[in-house]
Amino acid sequence: MRDDVPSLTARAVALARGVASLPGGRRAPAPDPLAARLLDPLLGRALDGLAPIAAFTPAVSWALRLASLGLVDHLALRTAAIDAALRAACARDVPQVVLLGAGLDARAFRVPELAGRRVLEVDHPATQRFKRRRVEGLTPFASELRFVSVDFTREDLGVRLAEEGHDTTRATFWIWEGVVPYLPEEVTRATLATLAARSAAGSGLAVTYGTRDDALWLARLGAPVHLAFRALGEPLHGLTTVERMQGLLAATGWHVEHDSGPADWRRRFGYGRLLTIEERLAVATKA
Numbered sequence: 001m002r003d004d005v006p007s008l009t010a011r012a013v014a015l016a017r018g019v020a021s022l023p024g025g026r027r028a029p030a031p032d033p034l035a036a037r038l039l040d041p042l043l044g045r046a047l048d049g050l051a052p053i054a055a056f057t058p059a060v061s062w063a064l065r066l067a068s069l070g071l072v073d074h075l076a077l078r079t080a081a082i083d084a085a086l087r088a089a090c091a092r093d094v095p096q097v098v099l100l101g102a103g104l105d106a107r108a109f110r111v112p113e114l115a116g117r118r119v120l121e122v123d124h125p126a127t128q129r130f131k132r133r134r135v136e137g138l139t140p141f142a143s144e145l146r147f148v149s150v151d152f153t154r155e156d157l158g159v160r161l162a163e164e165g166h167d168t169t170r171a172t173f174w175i176w177e178g179v180v181p182y183l184p185e186e187v188t189r190a191t192l193a194t195l196a197a198r199s200a201a202g203s204g205l206a207v208t209y210g211t212r213d214d215a216l217w218l219a220r221l222g223a224p225v226h227l228a229f230r231a232l233g234e235p236l237h238g239l240t241t242v243e244r245m246q247g248l249l250a251a252t253g254w255h256v257e258h259d260s261g262p263a264d265w266r267r268r269f270g271y272g273r274l275l276t277i278e279e280r281l282a283v284a285t286k287a
Helices: 009-022 041-056 060-065 071-091 125-136 157-163 186-199 221-231 244-249 262-269
Strands: 095-100 118-124 144-149 174-177 204-210 254-260 279-287
Touching: 009 041, 009 071, 041 060, 041 186, 041 221, 060 071, 071 174, 071 204, 071 262, 095 262, 118 125, 118 157, 125 144, 144 157, 144 221, 157 186, 186 244, 204 244, 244 254, 244 279
Parallel strands: 095 118, 095 174, 118 144, 174 204
Antiparallel strands: 204 279, 254 279
C-alpha cells in the first residue's frame, strides 16, 4: 500500500464486480450497480460505456469474464457468498457491521437488510479518502455509516474502533474479505483476537483466506504469481491451509460454523463456470 493512492487490489475487485454486473448473458448473483461509480472516473466511464454494448452483444460480457482468467467469476461468487452470510446475520438482528479492509465495497449502499444498522468501514487512509469522494451524495441503506481510517503500521485497530464508536456491548458481524492472503500469520492471529475481544455474544465473522496449494488462479505458476503481486506492492504473505486457518480461528475465540469454496458457491448460485480462484470463506461465531 502506497500513501498517495488507494489500494490497487481494491480497484481491481471493484472493476471485476462491475464487469460481472454488465447486462447481457448471465449476470452475477450479487450485482453491484455502484462499481463503476466507485472506480477512478476514467475507468468508471469506460465501464459505463460498455454497458449498452454488452446489452446488445452478450458475448462482450462473456469475453471479458474469460479474459480475466476466472477473476471476475470468482469475485462475483465470493461477493454473493459473503452477502448471504451478511443477510443471515441481519436476520438474527445483529445491530452493527464492521468491514475490515473495506476497499471500494458498496454493501452499505446496495444491501437493503442493513437498514437500521450501524456500519463501520475500516481501511487505509488513502483508500478511505478516495472512497469518500466517490460516494459523496449517495444515501446508504445503513442508518449510520462511518469510515474508519487505520494505518496498521502505526495505529491500533481496537483503539481506532473504540474512537469511532464501535460498541463492544452489542453484537457485531465482521466482514474480512480479501485481506488475509497479504498478511503474515502473526498479524492475522492478532487481528482475529482483537475482533473476538470486541465481540459481544451473538457476534459473527466472515473471513476469506487462500491456501498454499490452490489459493490463486494459475497458482501452479508459483514464483511468477508471487512476483506479480509483489510488483503491485501487495505481496502474498498469508497463504495457509484449511486446517491451519480453522485452528487459528478456534485459538483466537471463534467457532467455525461452515467453511466453503468456489465449487460450493458455483453449486449454490449456479454461476461461475469459467476458471475460478480457489479462495475460501470461513463463517464463524464468537465462541
